[in-house]
Amino acid sequence: MNSLRAFAPYWQSIQRALFPHLERVLGPLTGKQQQLVQTLEVIRIEQMIPRRFRMPGRPPKDRAAMARAFVAKAVYDMPTTRVLLDRLDTDVALRRICGWEKKSAVPSESVFSRAFAEFSDTQLPQRVHEALIRNTHHDRLVGHLSRDSTAIEVREKPAAKEKTPSAPKRKRGRPKKGEERPKVLKRLDRQATMTLPAMLDDLPTACDVGVKKDSKGYKSTWVGYKLHIDVADGQIPISCLLTSASLHDSQAAIPLATLSAERTTNLYDVMDAAYDAEPIRQHSRSLGHVPLIDTNPRRDKALAEELRTEARRLKNLGFQLAEQVRYNERTAGERVNGRLKDEFGGRHVRVRGAAKVMCHCMFAVLALTSDQLVRLVT
Numbered sequence: 001m002n003s004l005r006a007f008a009p010y011w012q013s014i015q016r017a018l019f020p021h022l023e024r025v026l027g028p029l030t031g032k033q034q035q036l037v038q039t040l041e042v043i044r045i046e047q048m049i050p051r052r053f054r055m056p057g058r059p060p061k062d063r064a065a066m067a068r069a070f071v072a073k074a075v076y077d078m079p080t081t082r083v084l085l086d087r088l089d090t091d092v093a094l095r096r097i098c099g100w101e102k103k104s105a106v107p108s109e110s111v112f113s114r115a116f117a118e119f120s121d122t123q124l125p126q127r128v129h130e131a132l133i134r135n136t137h138h139d140r141l142v143g144h145l146s147r148d149s150t151a152i153e154v155r156e157k158p159a160a161k162e163k164t165p166s167a168p169k170r171k172r173g174r175p176k177k178g179e180e181r182p183k184v185l186k187r188l189d190r191q192a193t194m195t196l197p198a199m200l201d202d203l204p205t206a207c208d209v210g211v212k213k214d215s216k217g218y219k220s221t222w223v224g225y226k227l228h229i230d231v232a233d234g235q236i237p238i239s240c241l242l243t244s245a246s247l248h249d250s251q252a253a254i255p256l257a258t259l260s261a262e263r264t265t266n267l268y269d270v271m272d273a274a275y276d277a278e279p280i281r282q283h284s285r286s287l288g289h290v291p292l293i294d295t296n297p298r299r300d301k302a303l304a305e306e307l308r309t310e311a312r313r314l315k316n317l318g319f320q321l322a323e324q325v326r327y328n329e330r331t332a333g334e335r336v337n338g339r340l341k342d343e344f345g346g347r348h349v350r351v352r353g354a355a356k357v358m359c360h361c362m363f364a365v366l367a368l369t370s371d372q373l374v375r376l377v378t
Helices: 003-026 031-043 063-075 081-090 092-098 109-122 124-137 187-191 196-202 249-261 278-286 301-317 322-342 354-377
Strands: 141-153 208-213 219-232 236-244 265-271 290-293
Touching (some): 031 063, 081 092, 081 109, 141 236, 141 322, 187 196, 187 278, 219 322, 278 290
Parallel strands (some): 265 290
Antiparallel strands (some): 141 219, 208 219
16 A cells, blocks of 8 residues: 555544644644644654653753754744744743643753754754655655755854865876876766765765856855755655755765665656766666756857757747656755745754754754645645
8 A cells, every 4th residue: 555645544633633632722723833733743753762761860851842842943934942932932832732831841942952962963853754754655656856955054164175185296198008097086986886874974064165056147155055855756855965065966966866765766866957977877777767867068069059959949849858848847856945945944054063954954854844745645
């Protein structure tokens, strides 16, 4: 039985049984409160938090309630933890949904900060998201997997660039008979023979400056990181990676594809011209996928003119190739990036360090994934 179809009766039970029960206890629920309740019921984040009994030292505050509060922060698109605490002080229903009966039971901001550091060290939202995707997509055949990245701006000083040792100079001209000159492999070539943990360790994650060019050719810069996302049909994020802002999109394509292949099965890998590289195509085919990657003419003016001429011919004929129709599915990734920033706190990153920034982003991805799953089954 398809796991998404099995999810539909579960959602109906939330509507028919859980919402009426909560409204009898808490009063009428607003739209955001209902969205938060359905998100918490879908992801079940408290199941990933270990219980601590008879541990030495002062007992920690309830980590499950604080994890649910961080999910609420993403659902409500709150910019800071201080805003979250102020809302918990005044909103009785929100406080009880998170797990606190009394206002005095809500921890202080410093306790929330320590709990967030613990969640980032243990990668709590990443593990919850992986479990959610495995439960809902382990037997689902995904048509198109759209791969894209989005800028994550932070209030952090860019790390100083490390000076790479210069390659030893070699003699000009052809090598002598029997002389073998070492070939310097690029990252894409090295990834073909690396394991997934090795590929992830090889990607830079320090905060630095990123540059991107929009559709009109204008360049913009930002300080921070870059979040790479694989999005399945239905605008459901399958896997995510966080890298330095200056890393080119193509460098994260192979490890991201490998990570997604462990969680679901898809037919097409859809990517824009930034991923136009033969090692990426070969890796996609090795996974049993069909790569649909836009051609990047780079500095080949003749190729660029040929592509423009072919596009004009197809437009005049009113004809679209099957590959072009499927390539249009790539907009799913752009819509996910937009919702992540506009609705779930992707623009309000107030933490520092790659681990904490990834934790903040994944709480947002969790809330978005739950919302899209509910939309898909209803």
